[in-house]
Amino acid sequence: xxxEPPPAISVPRADGPLVPAPIWWGRILLVALGMVALWxxxxxxxxxxxxxxxxxxxxxxxxxxxxxxxxxxxxxAAAFRTAVALEPGQASYRLALARALVxxxxxxxxxxxxxxxxxxxxxxxDANLARARIQRARGRFGDAEASYYRAIHGRWSSExxxxxxxxxxxxxxxxxxxxxxxxxxxxxxxxxxxxxGDQPLLLRVGRQLLDSGFPEEAARVFRTVSDRFTxxxxxPAGLAEALLAAGDYEGAAAAARRALLAxxxxxxxxxxxALATTVDGLDPNKPRLPASERAARVRRLLELARPxxxxxxxxxxxxxxxxxxxxxxxxxxxxxxxxRVLDEEAALLEAVARAVSTSCPSGSGETALDLALRRxxxxxxx
Amino acid sequence: xxxxxxPGVIPRLSETxxxxxxxxxxxxxxxxxxxxxxxxIELLAWFIDDAGAPAWLRVLVPGGGAAAAALFVRYVxxxxxxSGIVQTKSAIYxxxxxxxxxxIPGKFAACCLSIGSGTPxxxxxxxxxxxxxIASSLGRAFELTRRSMRLVAPTGAAAGIAAAFNTPxxxxxxxxxxxxxxWDAAVLGSIVLAAVAAVVVARLFLxxxxxxxxxxxxxxxxxxxxxxxxxxGVASGIFAAVYVKAIAAxxxxxxxxxxxxxxxxxxxxxxxxxxxxLWMPEVLGPGYRAMxxxxxxxxxxxxxxxxxxxxxxxxxxxxxxxxxGGLFAPTLFLGVMLGGVLGGLGPEVVPALDWPAVGFVxxxxxxxxxxxxxxxMTAVFMxxxxxxxxxxxxxxxxxxxxxxxxxxxxxxxxxxxxxxxEEGAVLPSARQQREEEPLRVEQALGRGGSxxxxxxxxxxxxAARQAGDGRIVLTMVDGAWRGAEAHALGEPRSDGAAMLGxxxxxxxxxxxxxxxxxxxxxxxxxxxxxxxxxxxLDPARVEGVVSLRDVHAAYGIQPEPAERHQRRE
Numbered sequence: 026x027x028x029e030p031p032p033a034i035s036v037p038r039a040d041g042p043l044v045p046a047p048i049w050w051g052r053i054l055l056v057a058l059g060m061v062a063l064w065x066x067x068x069x070x071x072x073x074x075x076x077x078x079x080x081x082x083x084x085x086x087x088x089x090x091x092x093x094x095x096x097x098x099x100x101x102a103a104a105f106r107t108a109v110a111l112e113p114g115q116a117s118y119r120l121a122l123a124r125a126l127v128x129x130x131x132x133x134x135x136x137x138x139x140x141x142x143x144x145x146x147x148x149x150x151d152a153n154l155a156r157a158r159i160q161r162a163r164g165r166f167g168d169a170e171a172s173y174y175r176a177i178h179g180r181w182s183s184e185x186x187x188x189x190x191x192x193x194x195x196x197x198x199x200x201x202x203x204x205x206x207x208x209x210x211x212x213x214x215x216x217x218x219x220x221x222g223d224q225p226l227l228l229r230v231g232r233q234l235l236d237s238g239f240p241e242e243a244a245r246v247f248r249t250v251s252d253r254f255t256x257x258x259x260x261p262a263g264l265a266e267a268l269l270a271a272g273d274y275e276g277a278a279a280a281a282r283r284a285l286l287a288x289x290x291x292x293x294x295x296x297x298x299a300l301a302t303t304v305d306g307l308d309p310n311k312p313r314l315p316a317s318e319r320a321a322r323v324r325r326l327l328e329l330a331r332p333x334x335x336x337x338x339x340x341x342x343x344x345x346x347x348x349x350x351x352x353x354x355x356x357x358x359x360x361x362x363x364x365r366v367l368d369e370e371a372a373l374l375e376a377v378a379r380a381v382s383t384s385c386p387s388g389s390g391e392t393a394l395d396l397a398l399r400r401x402x403x404x405x406x407x
Numbered sequence: 408x409x410x411x412x413x414p415g416v417i418p419r420l421s422e423t424x425x426x427x428x429x430x431x432x433x434x435x436x437x438x439x440x441x442x443x444x445x446x447x448i449e450l451l452a453w454f455i456d457d458a459g460a461p462a463w464l465r466v467l468v469p470g471g472g473a474a475a476a477a478l479f480v481r482y483v484x485x486x487x488x489x490s491g492i493v494q495t496k497s498a499i500y501x502x503x504x505x506x507x508x509x510x511i512p513g514k515f516a517a518c519c520l521s522i523g524s525g526t527p528x529x530x531x532x533x534x535x536x537x538x539x540x541i542a543s544s545l546g547r548a549f550e551l552t553r554r555s556m557r558l559v560a561p562t563g564a565a566a567g568i569a570a571a572f573n574t575p576x577x578x579x580x581x582x583x584x585x586x587x588x589x590w591d592a593a594v595l596g597s598i599v600l601a602a603v604a605a606v607v608v609a610r611l612f613l614x615x616x617x618x619x620x621x622x623x624x625x626x627x628x629x630x631x632x633x634x635x636x637x638x639x640g641v642a643s644g645i646f647a648a649v650y651v652k653a654i655a656a657x658x659x660x661x662x663x664x665x666x667x668x669x670x671x672x673x674x675x676x677x678x679x680x681x682x683x684x685l686w687m688p689e690v691l692g693p694g695y696r697a698m699x700x701x702x703x704x705x706x707x708x709x710x711x712x713x714x715x716x717x718x719x720x721x722x723x724x725x726x727x728x729x730x731x732g733g734l735f736a737p738t739l740f741l742g743v744m745l746g747g748v749l750g751g752l753g754p755e756v757v758p759a760l761d762w763p764a765v766g767f768v769x770x771x772x773x774x775x776x777x778x779x780x781x782x783x784m785t786a787v788f789m790x791x792x793x794x795x796x797x798x799x800x801x802x803x804x805x806x807x808x809x810x811x812x813x814x815x816x817x818x819x820x821x822x823x824x825x826x827x828x829e830e831g832a833v834l835p836s837a838r839q840q841r842e843e844e845p846l847r848v849e850q851a852l853g854r855g856g857s858x859x860x861x862x863x864x865x866x867x868x869x870a871a872r873q874a875g876d877g878r879i880v881l882t883m884v885d886g887a888w889r890g891a892e893a894h895a896l897g898e899p900r901s902d903g904a905a906m907l908g909x910x911x912x913x914x915x916x917x918x919x920x921x922x923x924x925x926x927x928x929x930x931x932x933x934x935x936x937x938x939x940x941x942x943x944l945d946p947a948r949v950e951g952v953v954s955l956r957d958v959h960a961a962y963g964i965q966p967e968p969a970e971r972h973q974r975r976e
Binding site for chain 2: 052055056059060063064066067068070071073074075077078081106110113114133134137138140141144
């Protein structure tokens with residue numbers, strides 16, 4: 026103030042009497058009373074304001090939820106917007122609005138509301154899952170994967186706990202799309218381990234493992250369900266399918282039988298049982314087979330494979346190896362089967378099985394012969 | 408302000424400390440009042456909304472509310488009328504900071520009725536006046552001096568706007584830039600304290616949530632975006648000028664000083680807002696929710712264009728017709744919508760302009776606000792405070808600067824100047840002060856200054872007289888400058904003192920520096936014939952000498968004929 030007299034509340038001078046004038050206390054009291062009155066008025070008005078605000082916001086939320094349930098996302102979003110405008114601090118309102126906007130494919134807007142939620146609570150599982158879905162829908166798979174992980178390891182209310190599983194399943198689905206099989210297997214296995222008591226989830230995980238090309242892991246999950254639950258549901262059928270794919274025909278037949286016991290009308294299990302039994306009956310390398318039986322099975326497979334090879338090679342220009350194989354296949358078999366003859370014919374069968382699997386793959390659907398030949402060729406596993 | 412302890416009612420506190428305490432008291436009281444104001448407006452608006460009125464009644468309610476409020480101001484509480492900002496400025500510059508107490512309840516009731524019933528104006532400017540009114544009332548209660556009364560009113564004004572808008576930095580800057588119209592260090596501390604106290608109280612009662620939440624923004628700005636923001640700045644300036652002209656036109660024709668039946672113009676303006684509100688309810692009231700929605704990319708650019716155009720019309724009609732309410736919120740609304748239009752349209756036309764739309768929205772706020780209120784500094788910091796992101800500083804600076812310059816070019820007077828003119832007051836503004844920068848010492852020296860010579864104090868007087876040769880002779884004795892006209896040095900003293908340093912003709916001289924205001928030198932020239940201008944780095948180095956003649960020349964004052972004659976002689 027450039028050295029000018031300062032602004033001041035007028036007070037007695039230093040050399041004046043130190044006793045304050047009564048008028049000061051009167052004014053201070055008046056101001057204090059005014060402040061108290063203002064405080065009371067503000068408390069009362071603000072209280073009423075908040076009560077009405079909350080009531081209106083809640084009503085708007087309920088309207089929005091009812092509209093969502095009736096499949097009307099557009100008016101639902103409008104109702105949620107009202108709720109958010111009235112109670113901007115309520116993360117759950119913003120989340121509901123973001124979800125409605127995702128349903129309307131208004132990803133830009135939805136993401137902004139999710140950002141608000143995540144700014145306040147970065148560990149919100151719900152918000153991260155919604156964000157992951159937006160990112161996935163927009164093709165930002167890397168970001169989506171990170172958001173899915175945040176959702177999986179984020180915070181969920183107890184009633185929303187199933188959403189954590191849903192997040193993991195969506196992540197698995199996302200990973201499946203990226204052809205990263207090992208990560209899919211790891212996620213599914215982790216999921217099965219994390220929720221050992223959740224039968225529907227385990228069945229789903231088993232199915233997904235099977236579909237993703239991991240029959241042994243799938244068989245393990247199905248077996249867990251079959252062994253642990255009194256009513257295993259589709260687990261025996263799944264186990265039969267998984268074991269069949271894994272090349273364990275004896276086990277597959279046993280599982281299919283159990284599935285048929287539970288549901289005799291299960292045609293798929295009946296077919297699997299027949300297939301597994303046939304393949305098992307053709308398998309010359311089955312442990313503890315007598316030599317005569319093994320020889321019979323080798324010859325039977327050679328006979329069954331011959332027309333298959335012929336049909337496949339007819340009209341083709343064959344190489345020396347293939348011609349040699351055909352000549353050996355056409356050659357007459359000795360009447361008596363010595364161990365040496367059995368070894369030679371087993372070697373021939375193995376060569377034929379490899380030739381079939383490499384140059385004559387089956388068309389639609391694998392037959393018992395295909396499975397048996399593949400097993401002989403050493404490719405029991407897919 | 409003096410810092411020494413002063414005895415009295417509170418003997419241990421200095422006057423400065425007591426003034427700051429009063430600022431806190433003002434802040435708390437204003438915060439409480441603004442909480443009541445905000446809650447009352449919302450409760451009234453909800454009451455009307457919940458009533459579920461038919462369409463014709465929804466048209467009439469804003470008109471009826473505005474007319475009732477205008478009549479209330481006219482016949483019951485005249486002190487509660489007018490623009491809050493201009494009234495506060497008038498109080499500071501015309502009536503020594505005195506605002507009648509009746510202005511507080513008058514403004515409160517009138518604006519509650521008007522804004523709560525849907526008049527498309529905002530509560531910030533009225534809050535500013537109510538804060539200033541509280542400060543003025545407390546100042547009178549504690550018998551502040553006249554100067555203190557002038558300082559205490561802006562303190563309350565800042566508290567009012569801070570509590571209403573929930574942005575203390577913006578409030579402080581706005582009051583300094585537009586109400587105080589100068590950067591006064593003495594008042595800054597109390598303004599900041601009052602603003603913070605008011606915001607704390609308001610948040611305590613109303614919650615921490617801002618009026619509208621701005622999504623997180625982090626994006627780097629490239630050349631394309633700079634060009635886009637420059638275009639937005641120019642558009643903001645044009646839009647602001649159109650807005651101000653529209654308000655001026657309506658005020659001239661239908662304002663408070665027109666010959667229409669009292670209350671008729673606010674009734675018509677309110678009804679017009681009600682009609683528009685049937686299709687676009689977002690334009691009614693302050694419009695914070697629509698702004699929040701625009702910030703969250705809720706509207707396509709076409710909708711924002713319609714909302715912006717509609718708000719311009721209804722706000723200009725309402726304010727021009729004299730409906731109680733402020734222009735702060737409608738101006739922000741227009742900025743939001745203009746920014747949103749360019750943010751949505753830009754990337755469609757030029758894909759390279761892809762930048763978060765919220766950035767354009769905020770930059771639009773900055774540009775239009777700077778154009779309407781001619782307060783570019785406030786505009787930039789307001790956007791920074793709202794967004795909390797440094798990414799917005801450069802865009803806001805571009806748009807605020809261009810918006811301000813273009814609006815000034817298209818319409819020389821700001822909105823507040825126009826309103827003040829209409830109310831018959833000529834009030835200063837920071838813009839005016841910027842344009843009328845005081846002269847500085849260097850400008851007097853730039854015209855040559857007076858001829859001088861610096862000699863050591865041990866120089867013999869004869870030699871000094873000769874060396875002076877009609878010029879001013881300066882010498883430094885014991886670290887202080889002394890000097891005299893050469894011809895005035897006279898003969899060596901009879902006691903034999905023959906050295907310059909001990910010559911009796913030498914005057915002790917107060918010095919000045921190149922950057923000081925010329926006014927400061929003029930005051931020193933009342934006590935001495937000339938003032939040495941000394942380097943700030945080296946006090947022994949004289950940059951020049953300024954005499955009264957040089958000061959006159961710098962101010963462009965022609966010498967008196969007698970003086971000219973004397974000089975010729």
